[in-house]
Amino acid sequence: MKNEAIKVLQxxxxxxxxxxxxxxxxxxxLREDLMSNDELRAQSDELxxxxxxxxxxxxxxxxxxxxxxxxTDVLSAISISRAKQGYTxxxxxxxxxxxxxxxxxxxxxxxKDPHELYLHTMRIGKxxxxxxxxxxxxxxxxxxxxxxxQTDEITEISTPVIQVWExxxxxxxxGTLDSARxxxxxxxxxxxxxxxxxxxxxxxxxxxxxxxxxxxQHLIKTVSATRLMGAECIISGIRPEIAQTVVHxxxxxxxxxxxSSLASALKTAFTMLQLQVTRQKLNNAxxxx
Amino acid sequence: MDKIxxxxxxxxxxxxxxxxxxxRLAEALEGDLVQMIDKTGAQxxxxxxxxxxxxxxxxxxxxxxxxxMSKILDAETVVVGMQPAVAITLVELGLPMKGVFSALNVExxxxxxxAKIARK
Numbered sequence: 001m002k003n004e005a006i007k008v009l010q011x012x013x014x015x016x017x018x019x020x021x022x023x024x025x026x027x028x029x030l031r032e033d034l035m036s037n038d039e040l041r042a043q044s045d046e047l048x049x050x051x052x053x054x055x056x057x058x059x060x061x062x063x064x065x066x067x068x069x070x071x072t073d074v075l076s077a078i079s080i081s082r083a084k085q086g087y088t089x090x091x092x093x094x095x096x097x098x099x100x101x102x103x104x105x106x107x108x109x110x111x112k113d114p115h116e117l118y119l120h121t122m123r124i125g126k127x128x129x130x131x132x133x134x135x136x137x138x139x140x141x142x143x144x145x146x147x148x149x150q151t152d153e154i155t156e157i158s159t160p161v162i163q164v165w166e167x168x169x170x171x172x173x174x175g176t177l178d179s180a181r182x183x184x185x186x187x188x189x190x191x192x193x194x195x196x197x198x199x200x201x202x203x204x205x206x207x208x209x210x211x212x213x214x215x216x217q218h219l220i221k222t223v224s225a226t227r228l229m230g231a232e233c234i235i236s237g238i239r240p241e242i243a244q245t246v247v248h249x250x251x252x253x254x255x256x257x258x259x260s261s262l263a264s265a266l267k268t269a270f271t272m273l274q275l276q277v278t279r280q281k282l283n284n285a286x287x288x289x
Numbered sequence: 290m291d292k293i294x295x296x297x298x299x300x301x302x303x304x305x306x307x308x309x310x311x312x313r314l315a316e317a318l319e320g321d322l323v324q325m326i327d328k329t330g331a332q333x334x335x336x337x338x339x340x341x342x343x344x345x346x347x348x349x350x351x352x353x354x355x356x357x358m359s360k361i362l363d364a365e366t367v368v369v370g371m372q373p374a375v376a377i378t379l380v381e382l383g384l385p386m387k388g389v390f391s392a393l394n395v396e397x398x399x400x401x402x403x404a405k406i407a408r409k
Contacts, residue, residue, distance in 0.1 A: 183377075186373075186377055187373060187377065190373030190376055190377070191373050193373075193393065194372075194373060194393070197393055197394065198393075199393060199397070221380045221381070224380045224385045225373075225376040225377055225379075225380045226376075227385070227391060228368075228371055228375075228376040228379055228380065228385070228386060228391050229371050229373065229376050229391060229393065230368075230369060230371065230390075230391035230392035230393040230394075230397065230398070231391075231393060
């Protein structure tokens with residue numbers, strides 16, 4: 001025998017939809033600017049159909065049941081599309097809650113016995129609450145995906161490798177160095193060394209807020225990898241505070257060439273490549289100072 | 290079994306590894322190379338690994354061994370053309386290959402070796 005509430009809901013599907021639409025259209029949060037009423041009706045109809053069709057005695061108590069896959073599919077599609085369209089989480093949540101109101105209304109009209117009514121109302125309420133939680137989860141997951149993508153992009157663009165001279169590369173690192181970022185930095189640097197046939201790389205860490213033993217470890221790894229490739233690595237931009245922490249932490253940087261500024265690192269690089277920078281002697285006739 | 294050719298160029302030995310190294314091949318290379326250094330009295334060894342895409346700790350150690358053995362036999366070793374991925378792997382494996390000199394390409398490696406031999 002089918003649960004009475006389910007029978008009622010299946011029979012009164014049309015009424016529920018009308019009711020639900022009425023709730024939505026009279027709600028203050030209606031966003032006619034984002035979605036037309038016809039579209040809204042189609043969306044609501046789809047969700048209601050999916051819900052009523054999958055509902056049976058066995059799964060009414062178990063919102064996690066696989067039977068509800070069609071419903072959750074529809075819900076996640078709605079949630080994601082609404083997140084993209086610019087609905088607030090409150091509006092998306094209110095959408096599902098208004099369905100609950102519509103369902104309750106119909107149940108109230110059809111079931112006369114107060115005890116039965118209470119029982120069914122509780123069950124349906126619980127089910128819809130679970131769906132609301134699901135829709136929020138999907139909403140947040142959609143946002144998190146965006147954040148993750150942006151993090152990746154920042155990592156990608158924040159490690160530019162610059163060729164400052166023929167055979168000399170500079171890599172200004174801005175921001176904290178973690179394992180994932182070191183990997184990107186290292187790969188970019190080594191790739192560029194191969195492409196440009198550079199023999200010296202300057203790693204400028206003046207934009208790194210703090211150096212702890214982990215960051216130092218990452219720096220030493222980068223230097224070792226560069227050496228293995230056959231290039232020399234200079235670390236520049238070491239601020240006094242960083243020098244202090246490095247010594248206090250007992251990190252051994254003696255095998256690494258370190259310079260306080262990018263300028264002095266460049267000077268060292270020039271010396272290593274046997275290059276010299278000289279002031280040009282201006283011809284008196286053309287000197288208009 | 291494959292064999293990695295060892296070419297003699299004046300005072301130098303040139304080894305270009307064109308295939309991915311497997312353990313037996315690497316061990317054979319080690320033996321051959323030491324024999325060759327002894328036979329020719331070479332003063333430098335240049336190992337080109339630009340075609341090697343995969344390296345493990347064993348290969349890393351073999352290359353390190355070759356460098357140490359050559360050093361004992363009075364020849365310098367330079368490894369050239371290491372791929373970025375290989376360099377990262379070696380560092381992650383904790384094998385910084387002490388005693389092995391590196392250069393970006395064969396040309397630079399030759400220059401480095403010549404300079405080292407001239408200094409002797």
